[in-house]
Amino acid sequence: MNDPDIRALLYPLLQSGVYVDELPTGTTRADVVHITPAFMHGYEVKGDGDTLQRVGSQLPCYARAYDFVTFVVTEKHLAKLLPQLPEWVGVLVATEQELREHRPACYNATVERAAVAGLLRLEEVKQFLLGYGLHHLPVLRRRDVAKLLQTSHSIPLSALAQFARERLIARMPQRLENRAVRKAERQARPARKTKRKKRTTTRKKSPQRVAKRT
Template sequence: MDKLFTDVFDSKVFNEELKKNYNFLKNGYRNEFFFKNTLFNKLVLGKYSLTTTAAFAEVIVKKSKADFVLINRNKGMVYEIKTDLDNLDRLVYQLDDYSSAFNLVYVVTSEKNYYPVYKVVKELNPSVGIIVLTENVNLSLRRKAIENDSNLNHEVLFKLLRKKEYEQILLMKYGTLPKVTPVLYFKTSLHWFKEINIKEAQSLVFYMLRQRNDIEGKSLLKALPMEIRWLVYTSKFKYSDLLQIYDKLNLS
């Protein structure tokens, strides 16, 4: 924590430089971080809340890595980001992978990329929604995602979980855990998981994922400059660390 802010830290200078650099991203280099930070501020902190919602980056789903995943209560949404720096070569395959675990999938892109993305979605993934990050940094819903349960897959959902998480689900459903040799434990646990109705299984997985980001200091996070909220959120600081950041930035 001490490495983040030194004793000679000047909050005024820091905030000025922060806004200056963030404006550079806004006006000329809207990279993936800029998109993720905007999604976090507009959706998690704006539309929903930290109490009911958790967000994740780089979630591996089959052979793809989801840029931004949002779990609101027991509903999960994937936001695949396509900036002006990205190409769309793998988009159709990525969207197919995401739909095996999430029934609400969006592509978030720029105005420049809207029509190329729309063409892919309209022809090959009609249930996928499209959001455009506008020049004024608003999220413009151009095509609403349609809930699609047809591709949900038990094994893909199961592999989103850590061992303790899928064990907790099995205990909730069966009251016990597989009594097999270690080499058969994962396979047997998956077999048990597959016996759960797919929608209930998905809901249980989302519940477990949301518990990972049950962070302390939620109110402090929202009080931080909007430019660094996503960075701080994903850094998993302790409450005492958030207090230090808050104090160093002279926000009290």
């Protein structure tokens, strides 16, 4: 099974809220993120054609940002994947007909403020921080804001996470509209003509006559 087949089985299971494909998360992109008013659940999809080489870099990014994390894989990957995942990470196994739950995702207690803020636009994060009486925000860059969130204990993670969920959900109609526009533009483009490769014919060189020495 490949990635689109697995996603087609996953989407109907994501009840309430919205889901976002390819959401930038730290240094990677989460394949699917299910966002509701109460939680964010990141999903990483591994089809038959994928490898597990990036799990070691993907998982820490998801663990710092999402309340729940689940890997959705084919049977091919299961045995090699499980030793790489902590017990709180959920695992779904994809078959041709359904997604079978190998183990459920448990609540993630390692979420960090800076990582949650990283899911938002910088201006949105500054808007949130204004409510906590912080000054000089307009001149701060993203890395400065991230450092501030890492070191300040006066900003509750629960409030920031709720703000992030609200903003991401509110943004979804615009995402869908943009997606529809891009799809219409692609369909309106004329089909590209495939260039025929010119055949190159090489003349056979006639064997040179060896001059007889006299």
